[in-house]
Amino acid sequence: MNLEDYTVLDLTWLLPGPYGTMLLADMGAEVIKIEEPTRGDYARWLEPEVEPTDSGALFHSVNRNKKSVTLDLKSDAGRETFFELVADADAVFEQFRPGVVDRLGIGYDDLREVNEEIVYCSLSGYGQDGPYSDRVGHDINYVGLAGLLGETVSKDGTFPAVPAYQIGDKVGGMFSAFMIVSALLDREAGNGGQYLDVSMTDVVASLGTGQSWRAFRSEELPESERSPAAMEAPCYHVYETKDGKYVTIAPREEKFWAQLLEELDREDLAEYQFATGEDAAYAREELQSEFDKRTREEWEEYLSEETMFAPVNEFDEVFEHPQLRARDMLGEMEVGDGEAFSYVGFPAKSSSEIEDMRSPAPEFGEHTDEVLSRVVSEERLKELEENDVI
Secondary structure, three states, X not given: OOOOOOEEEEEOOOOHHHHHHHHHHHOOOXXXXXXXXXXXXXXXXXXXXXXXXOEEHHHHHHOOOEEEEEOOOOOHHHHHHHHHHHHOOOEEEEOOOOOHHHHHOOOHHHHHOOOOOOEEEEEEOOOOOOOOOOOOOOHHHHHHHOOOHHHOXXXXXXXXXXXXXXXXXXXXXXXXXXXHHHXXXXXXXXXXXXXXXXXXXXXXXXXXXXXXXXXXXHHHOOHHHOOHHHOOOOOOEEEEOOOOOEEEEOOOOXXXXXXXXXXXXXXXHHHHOOOOHHHHHHHHHHHHHHHOOOOHHHHHHHOOOOOOEEEEOOHHHHHHOHHHHXXXXXXXXXXXXXXXXXXXXXXXXXXXXXXXXXXXXXXXXXXXXXXXXXXXOHHHHHHHHHOOOO
């Protein structure tokens, strides 16, 4: 799996777009991060900083394998230089609010005049059109509108719980990467470049596909079944263990439910698999009394692989788990003067090598001269620097 013949110009920052372009870079694409000369990606300056680099942990986490070029796209000289890069690029990925790139003169129609084959992806919170398109927002706004937040109930069951991960940001970036690769394949088939409009809200709404029938047929369902959040099945639940930690069970198929009950010596609960109301409360209480008998680690050792059981790991335990270790999901890069910085590996395996660590996140403007010298002369490069364009 190799995208090394493709060049992506990355105009994104913080988390959504950089996560998507990092995945492209992991698969071999040359990702050139275009940063404005005075500040660059905001994530560079967010605490905590990674010593001795004086840049943020978030930036290092989602910008490996990329190159950094500083370029003022608000200036005529900066846009002209950007167009030179576009002429030889395969894709442009931007994350501005709708309309901004057109005002800057670097929208899709502007770039098509330079490169008709360009693939151009716009990632935004709500998409390029619709009544919410101009609204500002962050992840919690997108997952709220898309329905995920309303289905994520807090421990006391009374209030939507804010997800610990920025789900909309990350699936938006991931889906954008998917769309870019798909568009490049379409271009290889002779269909030319194209414009891609990805909304983080839309992608989160798409994640609800497996439950969407409940919304479409809600009038036919009793109130207790209208929302997945209202499901209280004892067989699909979280239980506390002896040491105050938690485990999950999910034996929704009859044979796996029977297997779990056999291993717990609680076959008397067989009829309560999908119980509701008072029956569900009774079965959950009985199962909780069983899980109170052992620690989380002891349950992981005790129950077989046929029980649809897994531990609820604390965040700092996730990448120490033997399953993720076996899958090489934890890597280490060197930053600054050789300091170690851990990173999350590429989340797929292939018979074609995926080299997810070729270089750490770039220093601010580290590759400006290297990249721009491809398209402008040495004299022109010096002039751009003197005029603070780079």
